[in-house]
Amino acid sequence: MASRFTFTKGTPQYRNYKTIVWALIIAIFLLIGFAFVDVGSISIGSNKYNLSLIRLNKAIAYGIAILGLQVVIGYTGQIALGQSFFFGMGAYIAAWLVADHSWPFLLTLLVVVPTCFLVGMLCGLPALRIKGLYLALLTFGLAALFPTLVKLDSLYEYTGGANGKLTGYKFKAPSWLPLDEIAQGLQAIPLLGSFFGDGPLSNREESRLWKYILFAIVAGICFWLIRNLIKSRPGRAMRAVRDNETSAAVSGINLAATKTISFGIASALGGIGGAIYVAEVGIASPDDFSSLVAIYLIVGLVVGGVGTLEGAIVGGLVYALVPDWASSTQSIAFVPERWLQGPTGSLILGIMLILLTLFMPGGIVNAFKRGTTKVIQIKDPSRLKTK
């Protein structure tokens, strides 16, 4: 296939190309942040669609949880459905530490990560006993269990029961960060400036923007670590387990350790996602972590593409935006209004899940990659040609 641009790995051109791509991604990311920090919604027809940073911050949280699913389902091939359990666990631990012990938010991750990791490893133990669907059954049970568990009277002191747990924590942008000045600068650009709102940022907008940047840094660290993990020896062991357990065992991979550790990592990522979610929402309430959430996270995994790291970002966006937009669609021509009320988001996500599995098993990311290879091709001389 003749591509418009061809880069070979290891050459300076390739390094330049990578720098430019990353700079573009970061610039677009920041511009989106400044553009949507004050805009609540856009209107199409008579429907209002929410686009604020709150959605994007939630998307980051879901994206990290889906990254965990990528590790355990996408790379290790173990069908674990209970990510909402660990998502909720991370959220509640963070909320409890912040509200009752007045920890700063990011510090709670030091507790969330090891706890979720250990609990996840424990729950992964039955998966070692037997192959197939048993882990799926058990984790589905865990997901269904979580809301009733946090509503228990004996845990009321820690979880706040059915009302949920308020964190009461305010994120405050550090004073050295010139967010306000950048916003003013962007507004001063002729023609395009109006996209970035007007006037100085209010305290609330500033804190929202700071959260957006902070969460993205946390997510970036998670993605970087997982990418390195996948490329390293344990990551290759995981993929070997996924592709053929017998041959993996024969080549000296410790199946039990690989499976439990990957399940532990997935759970820890779920916990980080949950902690970020509660940092954004400000309250951990039982119904935000129902078994439906677990299935939605699976939708995010499949829509983005199973076994691709970028898929987690796409999946997080889909989960955060699609159900919300579906429920704010009140009228479409030719569709009876009755069908637009009720759980349309769930319907759309379910249909997406089925259609993508049938027709686009690689998800959106792989389809996109196939599209871009027509324009930009990257050669890797260290890889042997297998065709």
Add this chain to the structure above:
Amino acid sequence: MDLFLQRLFDGLTNGSAYALIAVALVLIFKATTLVNFAQGEQAMLGAFIVLQLWNWGVPMWIAVLAGMLISGILAAGLERTFIRRFDPADHLPLVIITLGLFLVLNAVAAIVWRYDPLAFPQLFPHGSAITIGNARLSWYSIFAFGSCILVLLLLHVLLNRTKIGLSFRAVSSNLESSRLCGIKVGPTLQFGWALAAAAGTFGASIYAANPVLQIEPSIMLRALIFSITAAALGGLDNLWGALLGGLTIGFIQSVLVQYIPFIPNEMTLTATVVVLLIVLTLRPSGFLGTKTVERV
């Protein structure tokens, strides 16, 4: 003593309902070694069809039979469209498809019938059949248990005495060999799905006919977990195991959880998941299931 009996009776009632859904799960697992996560929602949709027919003036038992037939045909269609094209040994796409069906069926039911609880036709006579002291065994419990046994007997006869039952058993024991023997594997599996959906619809109808319950789209969400545990407990590929598992889960809920003081009342779901964890860790084949030798 009265209280104990009453709890025993309650366990019997719930257990029978779980067993019926578990039977549906077992049928599909036997056919395709797949756990159908959409089974509960299929059953719920079937029960709503029964309700709709009844509201249109169809006599209730004919409505139940028609509902079973309709959901059976629907399930056969689902199997043909979504399930058959995948390799049965590769579980992930199949699990994802059933989860997708779960979302879609649940949403469709909620859009068509809304979330308001609706009264289901009372399939069985009211009142209590036997009163011992203060403990009452209602007619509903007796009939629920009886219909559970009836369904299992019918399935037993169907699977062991008929031609299609024979080919179903052949396919579930070895797919490749039965294809070589000239059995039409696809239609047989399709038949298994239809049978499972019909059994599930019957189970959901019985469950919703409980005088203390009303039907709404999320009625099967909790019941599905209990039924999955029941099926795993009895052995995922044994029909009578489903009954045994269902009753065990029913009794664990109503008796064990009530009598162990440090387990709070709302812990039934937790207790069930813990039972599932223990069973899967210590005895993955359940009470009556076939032991699999597939371990690396």
